[in-house]
Amino acid sequence: xxxxxxxxxxxxxxxxxxxxxxxxxxxxxxxxxxxxxxxxxxxxxxxxxxxxxxxxxxxxxxxxxxxxxxxxxxxxxxxxxxxxxxxxxxxxxxxxxxxxxxxxxxxxxxxxxxxxxxxxxxxxxxxxxxxxxxxxxxxxxxxxxxxxxxxxxxxxxxxxxxxxxxxxxxxxxxxxxxxxxxxxxxxxxxxxxx
Numbered sequence: 776x777x778x779x780x781x782x783x784x785x786x787x788x789x790x791x792x793x794x795x796x797x798x799x800x801x802x803x804x805x806x807x808x809x810x811x812x813x814x815x816x817x818x819x820x821x822x823x824x825x826x827x828x829x830x831x832x833x834x835x836x837x838x839x840x841x842x843x844x845x846x847x848x849x850x851x852x853x854x855x856x857x858x859x860x861x862x863x864x865x866x867x868x869x870x871x872x873x874x875x876x877x878x879x880x881x882x883x884x885x886x887x888x889x890x891x892x893x894x895x896x897x898x899x900x901x902x903x904x905x906x907x908x909x910x911x912x913x914x915x916x917x918x919x920x921x922x923x924x925x926x927x928x929x930x931x932x933x934x935x936x937x938x939x940x941x942x943x944x945x946x947x948x949x950x951x952x953x954x955x956x957x958x959x960x961x962x963x964x965x966x967x968x969x
Contacts, residue, residue, distance in 0.1 A: 796900020820925025854919025915946035
């Protein structure tokens with residue numbers, strides 16, 4: 776493999792976890808072992824993060840989603856950020872995310888925008904993670920998309936021990952932005968460099 780190093784770890788967030796799981800399943804199905812030593816999955820759980828409303832919204836044309844984006848911003852921010860998160864950080868992240876065009880967001884979530892497909896990909900991912908891959912989960916204590924119990928349930932389904940679930944207090948769906956030092960410390964510990 777082109778980018779294979781002596782040790783490789785995957786760190787991914789939300790929908791990125793689903794895509795990471797697809798990669799792991801593909802590696803396993805092609806009988807490629809030992810390429811990935813561990814994964815750190817951030818802000819993921821058994822429930823589809825957006826539910827059935829996403830299926831309806833994903834059918835709208837991109838220009839309509841762009842028009843609706845500002846209307847949904849405050850409710851979205853309430854799910855993305857803990858109440859004590861700095862307003863400056865929220866404003867900064869909003870300015871960055873405004874550059875993510877909605878047609879790209881539709882593509883990223885196309886395969887997992889409803890509960891049935893979300894469950895399917897989580898099961899597919901489970902098949903891709905073998906005993907040789909160490910998995911850790913990070914979740915913000917007040918994540919508005921995935922309650923901690925949803926991530927705990929996923930840990931049980933994947934056979935991940937409780938000490939490999941890291942709940943970050945005073946953080947929501949974006950703990951890597953809200954508590955970067957804590958999240959980086961956990962990642963370093965998970966991959967064995969701290």
